[in-house]
Amino acid sequence: MNYHWNWGVFLSRTPSGESTYLGWLLQGLWWTVALSLAAWALALLLGTIFGVLRTVPGRWLPGLGAAYVELFRNVPLLVQLFSWYFVMPELLPRAWGDAIKQLDPMLQQFLAAWVCLGTFTAARVAEQVRAGIGSLPRGQRAASLALGLTLPQAYRHVLLPMSFRIIVPPLTSEFLNVFKNSAVASTIGLIELSRQSQQLVDYTAQPYEAFIAVTVLYLLVNVVVMAGMRWVESRARVPGYIGSK
Amino acid sequence: MIRFRDVSKWYGSFQVLDGCNLEVNKGEVVVVCGPSGSGKSTLIKCANGLEPFQKGELTVDGISVGARATNLPKLRARVGMVFQHFELFPHMSIRDNLALAQVKVLGRGRDEAVAKGRKLLERVGLAAQADKFPGQLSGGQQQRVAIARALAMDPICMLFDEPTSALDPEMINEVLEVMVELAREGMTMMCVTHEMGFAQKVAHRVVFMDQGRIVEDAPKAEFFGTPRSERAQLFLSKILHHV
Numbered sequence: 001m002n003y004h005w006n007w008g009v010f011l012s013r014t015p016s017g018e019s020t021y022l023g024w025l026l027q028g029l030w031w032t033v034a035l036s037l038a039a040w041a042l043a044l045l046l047g048t049i050f051g052v053l054r055t056v057p058g059r060w061l062p063g064l065g066a067a068y069v070e071l072f073r074n075v076p077l078l079v080q081l082f083s084w085y086f087v088m089p090e091l092l093p094r095a096w097g098d099a100i101k102q103l104d105p106m107l108q109q110f111l112a113a114w115v116c117l118g119t120f121t122a123a124r125v126a127e128q129v130r131a132g133i134g135s136l137p138r139g140q141r142a143a144s145l146a147l148g149l150t151l152p153q154a155y156r157h158v159l160l161p162m163s164f165r166i167i168v169p170p171l172t173s174e175f176l177n178v179f180k181n182s183a184v185a186s187t188i189g190l191i192e193l194s195r196q197s198q199q200l201v202d203y204t205a206q207p208y209e210a211f212i213a214v215t216v217l218y219l220l221v222n223v224v225v226m227a228g229m230r231w232v233e234s235r236a237r238v239p240g241y242i243g244s245k
Numbered sequence: 246m247i248r249f250r251d252v253s254k255w256y257g258s259f260q261v262l263d264g265c266n267l268e269v270n271k272g273e274v275v276v277v278c279g280p281s282g283s284g285k286s287t288l289i290k291c292a293n294g295l296e297p298f299q300k301g302e303l304t305v306d307g308i309s310v311g312a313r314a315t316n317l318p319k320l321r322a323r324v325g326m327v328f329q330h331f332e333l334f335p336h337m338s339i340r341d342n343l344a345l346a347q348v349k350v351l352g353r354g355r356d357e358a359v360a361k362g363r364k365l366l367e368r369v370g371l372a373a374q375a376d377k378f379p380g381q382l383s384g385g386q387q388q389r390v391a392i393a394r395a396l397a398m399d400p401i402c403m404l405f406d407e408p409t410s411a412l413d414p415e416m417i418n419e420v421l422e423v424m425v426e427l428a429r430e431g432m433t434m435m436c437v438t439h440e441m442g443f444a445q446k447v448a449h450r451v452v453f454m455d456q457g458r459i460v461e462d463a464p465k466a467e468f469f470g471t472p473r474s475e476r477a478q479l480f481l482s483k484i485l486h487h488v
Contacts, residue, residue, distance in 0.1 A: 137330060137332070139328050139329075139330050139332040140332055140334070142290075142295050142328065142332065143326075143328055143332035143333075143334075143391075144334075145295060145317075145318070145321060146293055146295060146321055146324075146325075146326040146328075146395075147321070147322065147345070147346035147350065147394070147395075147398065148318050148319065148321045148322025148323075148346055148350035148351075148398065149318065149345075149346060149349060149350060150318045153349055153350075157334075157345060157349065158334050161336050162334070162335060162336050165336060238335050238336045238378060238380065239377070239378040239380060239381055240335075240377075240378050240379065240380020240381035240382075241335050241336075241378070241380040
């Protein structure tokens with residue numbers, strides 16, 4: 001193979017001169033992390049709400065929860081992203097749509113990707129929240145209500161705290177998925193980590209170094225996430241219950 | 246105190262309760278027994294609205310349980326309930342299990358709630374376990390905590406739904422002792438149980454159910470002496486066989 005390895009490429013100046021190629025990568029990393037964390041926060045919030053809705057008595061609220069989940073997990077992520085980015089501003093009242101189009105393009109891309117990733121991941125979180133609540137003995141709800149707690153109080157103090165402890169492992173996978181899925185934002189032009197790597201290839205013609213560096217950066221981020229979630233898991237461990245000593 | 250008037254309930258087309266009439270007066274201990282599937286657990290869960298019913302009238306302390314306008318959480322806060330599988334909250338210490346509803350439902354201060362909880366733990370002989378978690382206690386201990394948790398709400402009556410059925414034999418007595426003591430103090434109690442020894446000791450009346458119907462409702466002496474229905478006689482002969 002006649003490939004000319006050059007790891008020093010990361011320290012050389014970019015054409016515009018105001019940064020190095022490593023600087024580009026780190027900038028991309030920053031956008032990836034910011035987008036993913038924001039999307040995860042939205043996913044946890046919406047996912048908890050719709051997951052809970054699927055488990056409450058009655059017909060309408062569980063139906064609403066199910067409709068949300070089916071809509072957002074049965075449409076490809078890429079299609080959802082294009083819908084949020086290209087279609088949504090046209091569907092909104094004209095004034096809103098215009099306001100969005102006047103925003104900084106980077107911010108427009110970020111907002112679309114944030115809502116897209118957040119709502120998409122929320123459907124998956126909702127299913128896990130529902131499974132967590134469903135895994136609790138039915139008597140837990142009855143016992144909470146029998147003490148005089150209202151249904152929202154029963155969820156807040158009894159059902160959800162226990163469910164979240166149970167679903168930490170699958171939630172960890174979901175959290176990791178958010179970071180990986182955030183790469184779709186490159187398709188609407190957000191210069192996040194994977195987009196920066198392509199840019200690096202275009203400018204330096206050093207594809208191997210660029211992709212290896214990006215791989216390592218994604219890995220590093222996810223190792224940190226995994227360590228963090230493991231810490232959460234150990235902190236939330238219930239004495240005398242699953243997974244504890 | 247608790248009054249069932251012609252209460253019927255269906256699961257789909259299957260009738261689980263068929264015109265049940267029952268009264269538990271203040272200070273009375275009523276034991277409900279019967280074969281499994283006879284509807285006794287469903288009946289007791291109707292009493293605090295955990296199970297809805299379709300027909301009849303049910304009042305607790307004069308308040309209609311089935312009425313739409315009834316504030317069920319408020320009513321349930323005054324009715325203690327103990328479950329077959331204890332249902333302590335596993336992620337909370339014993340202390341917090343006892344304090345939670347006192348604080349969130351009755352609006353007591355945390356210190357007051359903890360003090361009240363400590364008193365009740367002492368009463369059921371578990372003061373030393375306050376810092377532990379439910380998963381670290383034996384079944385009998387958990388059930389005693391569950392009784393203490395219900396008592397912490399200062400209930401006007403107590404419902405027991407097979408409180409000893411999930412316990413190892415050697416732990417049944419420690420729970421029954423707490424219940425006997427409670428009965429002797431004059432607590433109004435409705436107990437679904439197969440512990441006929443408990444019934445003989447403290448019950449005022451024994452109710453026998455079969456196939457969703459209340460077949461027999463008699464004072465204790467009469468029930469154990471000469472149960473009138475054949476079905477109750479058969480049931481008694483089966484469960485008293487080894488006593």
